[in-house]
Amino acid sequence: MSDNKDARPQGPGSDEEIRLPVDEHVEEEVWENGKKVRAKGVYLLPNLITTGALFSGFYAIVAGMGGKFEAAAIAIFAAMILDGLDGRVARLTDTQSAFGVQYDSLSDMVSFGLAPALVVFSWGLAPLGKLGWAAAFLYAACAALRLARFNTQVDTVDKGVFIGLASPTAAAIVASMVWAGHETDVGTGLAIVAALVTAAAGLLMVSNFHYTSFKKLDFKGRVPFVMMLAIILVFSLVTIDPPRVLLVIAIIYTFSGPAMWGWKFVAERRSAHAAAAQMLDDEGDAAEGDSKPKADGEHDPESKP
Secondary structure, X not given: OOOOOOOOOOOOOOOOOOOOOOOOOEEEEEEEOOEEEEEEOOOHHHHHHHHHHXXXXXXXXXXXXXXXXXXXXXXXXXXXXXXXXXXXXHHHOOOOOHHHHHHHHHHHHHHHHHHHHHHHHHHHHHHHOHHHHHHHHHHHHHHHHHHHHHHHHOOOOOOOEEEOOOHHHHHHHHHHHHHHOOOOOOOHHHHHHHHHHHHHHHHHHOOOOEEEOOOOOOOOOOOOHHHHHHHHHHHHHHHHOHHHHHHHHHHHXXXXXXXXXXXXXXXXXXHHHHHXXXXXXXXXXXXXXXXXXXXXXXXXXOOOO
């Protein structure tokens, strides 16, 4: 028998703490009162809203596979509303975290990347065969690229603009198109149009067009009275025919990026032509002044008397 009183039982977990089957999440850097600390767990409220958005996207996929295209489109719009709420709630309650940012991005990929692509494929792209699933995959891949680019540029890009069409807006175009035509028999012509719209929405997500993000709107400040009338008018129009009105709004916003780019391009070209013309005029005036004959009594200062 050993006389070593300090001997300890050897076994799994004897020298380390017992862990749960699911490890506790530890946030590496959380700011509290101006200091960096390590915190365990995740914030409940914003991540609960993000989970609701993720569930809406998942339900849209299931509904689309079951032929319930109207319900699938509405679920995508519900995900858009929840996606807009989670970030604002996190900022208002000071519950922002790196975990929440990554969770929100993964939820966006399901709700605004995979869900619209699979729903529109089930609705109108399947008759096109390989062309149909190629258009759907292009949209999903562009959504993934757009979200990855956004995550890497979030700290370096002006928050007042989006570089490329935001994934919720691209999803709104596809979902409202499906919603508006959920009772329509999709033929080859409509299927081709749907494929072109889906591919265009995907490509605009990875473009360099700048779109207003509306993140700098001050919801706590005062606005003109006519602004409230405009908001009421928009809600009234949406209630008349939700899918088509939402489709028109999404299309207008989508074209705002290329339109602003074209306006700036034309303005810069005009400014460049005006500057070049002014330079030519200045050079012409200078040459004309040198060619004029000198009046009597005028002498070249460098010439000798």
